[in-house]
Amino acid sequence: xxxxxxxxxxxxxxxxxxxxxxxxxxxxxxxxxxxxxxxxxxxxxxxxxxxxxxxxxxxxxxxxxxxxxxxxxxxxxxxxxxxxxxxxxxxxxxxxxxxxxxxxxxxxxxxxxxxx
Amino acid sequence: xxxxxxxxxxxxxxxxxxxxxxxxxxxxxxxxxxxxxxxxxxxxxxxxxxxxxxxxxxxxxxxxxxxxxxxxxxxxxxxxxxxxxxxxxxxxxxxxxxxxxxxxxxxxxxxxxxxxxx
Numbered sequence: 548x549x550x551x552x553x554x555x556x557x558x559x560x561x562x563x564x565x566x567x568x569x570x571x572x573x574x575x576x577x578x579x580x581x582x583x584x585x586x587x588x589x590x591x592x593x594x595x596x597x598x599x600x601x602x603x604x605x606x607x608x609x610x611x612x613x614x615x616x617x618x619x620x621x622x623x624x625x626x627x628x629x630x631x632x633x634x635x636x637x638x639x640x641x642x643x644x645x646x647x648x649x650x651x652x653x654x655x656x657x658x659x660x661x662x663x
Numbered sequence: 664x665x666x667x668x669x670x671x672x673x674x675x676x677x678x679x680x681x682x683x684x685x686x687x688x689x690x691x692x693x694x695x696x697x698x699x700x701x702x703x704x705x706x707x708x709x710x711x712x713x714x715x716x717x718x719x720x721x722x723x724x725x726x727x728x729x730x731x732x733x734x735x736x737x738x739x740x741x742x743x744x745x746x747x748x749x750x751x752x753x754x755x756x757x758x759x760x761x762x763x764x765x766x767x768x769x770x771x772x773x774x775x776x777x778x779x780x781x
Contacts, residue, residue, distance in 0.1 A: 581769070590753060590773045591707075640707065642769075652769055654699075656706040 553655035570641030577643035686754030
């Protein structure tokens with residue numbers, strides 16, 4: 548099956564620093580990747596859609612300057628949380644859609660960010 | 664915009680009990696429907712999906728779901744749960760409303776935490 552890997556799975560950082568999370572599709576090409584945020588005991592909220600070779604599309608209320616998304620290749624998207632603050636602490640999950648498989652997404656393991 | 668409702672936030676069952684988790688969505692056009700499961704400490708995994716055809720869909724681990732278009736529902740069922748089914752279950756809908764990025768966006772329900780007592 549299609550595998551999506553996220554790294555790091557757990558990161559702790561100081562307030563004001565930036566953190567980069569990688570999302571890789573290991574055995575397929577993904578023209579589109581999605582970044583979600585999951586708060587404790589809540590569902591996944593879509594943050595942005597990452598398209599290979601173009602700018603990401605952000606959902607309403609998501610600060611594009613704070614959550615920088617880059618989709619440099621068909622197998623890699625990165626989310627950088629800039630100048631992180633404690634309220635950015637959350638579980639970030641990426642998903643990817645294999646080329647040619649409309650509607651079906653495969654999810655990464657998630658990355659838990661804790662900002663001190 | 665599409666919205667997905669899961670009515671049961673927490674469900675506690677004993678082993679061998681039958682399970683039904685409700686899922687309703689709002690937009691009535693062409694939809695793809697999914698159930699995902701998140702076991703403790705693990706990532707989301709696909710349980711089953713409906714794209715077209717037989718509205719009764721069989722998934723992994725004995726789960727099934729029935730798409731009832733007239734009720735905008737896609738309820739998840741399992742005749743006899745096991746302790747290992749303890750997890751959080753998410754219903755998701757992928758519709759083809761033009762504003763939703765050409766059908767690529769999944770809208771998730773709030774999730775249902777299932778605890779199965781041994």
